[in-house]
Structures are given as structure tokens and as C-alpha cells.
Amino acid sequence: AKWTVSSILAGADLLKFGYVTRSMPRSSGESIGHSILGTQQFYPKQFAAQISLDMNNAWGILRVIVDKCMQLKDGKYVLYKEPSKGVLRIYKVPLNTFEEDNEDSEEEEEEK
Numbered sequence: 001a002k003w004t005v006s007s008i009l010a011g012a013d014l015l016k017f018g019y020v021t022r023s024m025p026r027s028s029g030e031s032i033g034h035s036i037l038g039t040q041q042f043y044p045k046q047f048a049a050q051i052s053l054d055m056n057n058a059w060g061i062l063r064v065i066v067d068k069c070m071q072l073k074d075g076k077y078v079l080y081k082e083p084s085k086g087v088l089r090i091y092k093v094p095l096n097t098f099e100e101d102n103e104d105s106e107e108e109e110e111e112k
Contacts, residue, residue: 001053007044008055016041 007015017040023032078091
């Protein structure tokens with residue numbers, strides 16, 4: 001559903017899926033690569049109907065997340081989805097998190 005929603009929001013004309021498999025590894029331990037098993041293409045809105053994706057429900061989920069974020073105190077937060085669970089977590093982080101030090105970036109520019 002994630003790719004379908006993304007393609008609808010992006011206004012894409014087609015949604016293309018490719019199916020691949022790993023090729024047999026060589027005896028030296030190096031892998032040969034991947035083999036394409038097949039491809040399919042769909043019109044995003046028609047595919048959404050096929051998988052019973054309700055865009056109103058998708059917008060509703062986003063609305064709940066935004067409402068929860070609006071209830072938080074001012075600050076910087078990270079929204080994290082547990083990879084193996086259907087759990088979203090919100091972590092408060094220091095304000096300078098994910099920001100480069102201005103002096104370091106200026107020195108890098110001068111070196112170029």
C-alpha cells in the first residue's frame with residue numbers, strides 16, 4: 001500500500017513492479033547478481049481499488065499522526081516506525097541533532 005499511496009500522491013501515470021531473485025553464488029564466494037523474474041505495471045488508482053486501499057483511511061491515519069505531533073511541546077522530534085512491528089514511536093531529541101557544525105562545513109568548502 002505504501003508504494004501505491006506514494007504513486008498516487010506523486011501523480012504518477014503508472015506504477016511498475018519488478019520481481020527479482022538472487023542468482024546462484026559462484027564457487028569463489030562472489031555473487032553473480034540478480035535475475036529479473038518479471039515486471040507488471042498498473043494505473044495507481046486502479047491498483048488501489050484492486051487492493052482495497054481507501055485513500056480516506058490513509059489521510060485519516062496521517063491526520064492522527066499530525067494531531068499527536070501538534071500536542072507535543074515545542075522541540076525537535078524523530079518519528080520512528082519499528083521495522084518488524086506496526087508501532088510508531090516519537091522520540092524527543094536535542095535541538096542541534098542532525099545539524100552540521102557551521103565551522104566544519106565552512107572549512108570543507110574552503111578546502112574545495
